Every structure is written in structure tokens, then in C-alpha cells.
Amino acid sequence: MKLLEGAVDHGGSLGRARALFPNASRPFVDLSTGINPHSYPLFDLPATSLSRLPEAARTRDLVEIAASTYGAPSPANVAAAPGTQILLPRVASLIAPGKALVLGPTYAEHARAAAITGHKVVEVNDFEALADADLAIVVNPNNPDGRIIERDRLLALAAGLRARGGLLVVDEAFMDVGPREHSLAGDVGQGGIVVLRSFGKFFGLAGLRLGFALSDSATVERLETQFGPWAVAGPALEYGIRALADIGWQDAMRAFLAEASARLDALFSRFGIPVAGGTTLYRFLRLPDAADLFAALGERGILLRHFADRPHVLRAGLPGSQDEWRRLESALADWAARRQDQLKDSKQ
Numbered sequence: 001m002k003l004l005e006g007a008v009d010h011g012g013s014l015g016r017a018r019a020l021f022p023n024a025s026r027p028f029v030d031l032s033t034g035i036n037p038h039s040y041p042l043f044d045l046p047a048t049s050l051s052r053l054p055e056a057a058r059t060r061d062l063v064e065i066a067a068s069t070y071g072a073p074s075p076a077n078v079a080a081a082p083g084t085q086i087l088l089p090r091v092a093s094l095i096a097p098g099k100a101l102v103l104g105p106t107y108a109e110h111a112r113a114a115a116i117t118g119h120k121v122v123e124v125n126d127f128e129a130l131a132d133a134d135l136a137i138v139v140n141p142n143n144p145d146g147r148i149i150e151r152d153r154l155l156a157l158a159a160g161l162r163a164r165g166g167l168l169v170v171d172e173a174f175m176d177v178g179p180r181e182h183s184l185a186g187d188v189g190q191g192g193i194v195v196l197r198s199f200g201k202f203f204g205l206a207g208l209r210l211g212f213a214l215s216d217s218a219t220v221e222r223l224e225t226q227f228g229p230w231a232v233a234g235p236a237l238e239y240g241i242r243a244l245a246d247i248g249w250q251d252a253m254r255a256f257l258a259e260a261s262a263r264l265d266a267l268f269s270r271f272g273i274p275v276a277g278g279t280t281l282y283r284f285l286r287l288p289d290a291a292d293l294f295a296a297l298g299e300r301g302i303l304l305r306h307f308a309d310r311p312h313v314l315r316a317g318l319p320g321s322q323d324e325w326r327r328l329e330s331a332l333a334d335w336a337a338r339r340q341d342q343l344k345d346s347k348q
Helices: 014-020 056-070 087-092 109-116 127-132 151-163 185-190 217-227 234-245 247-270 290-299 322-347
Strands: 078-081 099-103 120-124 135-139 167-171 193-198 211-214 275-279 282-286 313-317
Touching: 056 078, 056 193, 056 211, 056 234, 078 217, 087 109, 087 193, 087 211, 087 217, 099 109, 099 127, 109 120, 109 135, 127 135, 127 151, 135 151, 151 167, 151 185, 185 193, 211 217, 247 275, 247 282, 247 322, 282 290, 290 313, 290 322
Parallel strands: 099 120, 099 135, 135 167, 167 193
Antiparallel strands: 078 211, 193 211, 275 282, 282 313
């Protein structure tokens, strides 16, 4: 077990990239996030979504569609929020401060949110260790390595926690591109479970700040009371309603992302870079010279996600255009050639 002392940096900061690589080619190719570079099509918003406070009826429309799309038992099991990030400390505070165990390595904000709400937070690498938690947190599929925990194992854990007043939180931010048969969205009515779903990652609209907590109706009501009225902005309501109802776009995008991630795997393999996991929105790389690859690509204006506490791993998102694919291929070719030259020199 490893005690977590604080959060690490995150991907997606162009300001940080400029500071790290001031002489890099511009514009940056940002592959440091798991956000879909092919966003849901933009459309003209009704002027009232900006000029008036959001209507309660539109929020009801949103949670009804979200319940149907995610497979929750009913709209009463869905709370809409301005992004899942704001939900993390509120969900952690649903139970009294105790022992919070996070299945890791994973997204660092869960540990930080639990800590600021008074829990003693420990990261564990063994799923079975979560049975000893008051608050157990699992990211499924996991960020960054794509690990999947099967639904029956999660339900057994939830049952044990529920019997003694504990809570299981399952962050399904990437389940839109994961094995949906292992989602707990349909099981939240049993109690003792909170499922988090992110809108911005799969739909590529992270700036809208929209997310959902799925749980039993009493917990949903408790969360909504904390938010008060108008929690979700008008534009986010309109995009959420349209995009979540557009099943055709979702199915086509899943197929497209599967092809794109296979293309990325093939590109990395061509230059001797092993892909160790991930989802179709990001690939997880593990190699001894990960730090060198991160720096070499960064100097070419291509950002990967590195991890200060795990120097041998990287996460790579998908290029969003043919020009970005070409830039990545060229940078990888240069890096591989330089590495070969260094290897030859070391043997002389």
C-alpha cells in the first residue's frame, strides 16, 4: 500500500507545454489528454440558453436521456453536474471520514478529493484490499492503463461495503469506449454505489463541463440539494440532450476510434514502442526510455502525458488530423533513428 500525499500534474496544459518546450514547433499537437479530438458536431444554440437561467424542464430532459443512454434504472438515479471533477469531493463526503482506498495507479484527483473531505487515503494495487475500505474508489476502464474490473467482482465488493455502511465509487469516465457489459450503471439502485460518467471525453466537448453521478434515488436527491438550482449551464444542457440522444453518432464514433487506435498502435510498433494497454481514446506505453521519448517529441511540439512518479510510462491520445498524424510519424522516425545511432556508438 502507498500513502498518497498529493496530486500530480495533469495533461492538457498548453501553458505548461510552452514552459517545458519553449522552442518547440507550433502549434502543439496535444496528445496528452484522453479527450476525443473528433468532437460532436457543433450547432447553433437557442439564444435563450445564454440569456436566461436554465429551465428545470430542460434539466429533466437531460437526466432522462442520460438515464436511457447510460443504462441507469430511471432518471431518479441520475444527477447532472457541471463536470465530474466538481462531483469528486461531494461524493467522497457522502459517508463520514474514514479509510478511503483507491485502486491504483490511477487518476490522482480521486485521492485528493477524498483527502480534503477528511478521509485517510491509501492507494492499493490489489483489488481484494478494497474490501477493507469505508470508501472504495475504482476507475473502470482505468486511466491511464485501461485496466478493466469485471462487473461481478465490483458488485461483490459493493455488497460487502454496503453491509457495513461503506460506499463504492466507480469512475466510468471512459466507459463510452469500454466494455459496457462491465458498467455498474444499471446496478446503482441497490445502494452503496456511485457511478460517475463524463460527457466531455467521448464527445470531445470537455470545455462544456458536464458530467453525471448515478446512484440510488436518495443519494441523487442529496447531491442535487447540494447543487441547488441551475447547476448545469444552458449550453451544456442543449449539447448534452442532443448528443446523448444521438445513438447513431455514438456507434459510428466508437467504430472510428477503434480504427484510429489500431492505426496508432501500428505506428508505435513500427518504431519499436510497445503498447501496454489503454482504451480507444488513449494508448498506454511502457518503455525504459519513456522520458527520452517524451522530451524528443515535446521538442517537436508533440505532447504526450508523462507521470512524474512513474518515469517509464507514457499515455498517448489520438491525433486529430492527417497533418498531426504526419508530424507524429516524422518525430517518431527521428527519435528512432537517433536512438539507433546512439546504440551503434555505444557498441564501438
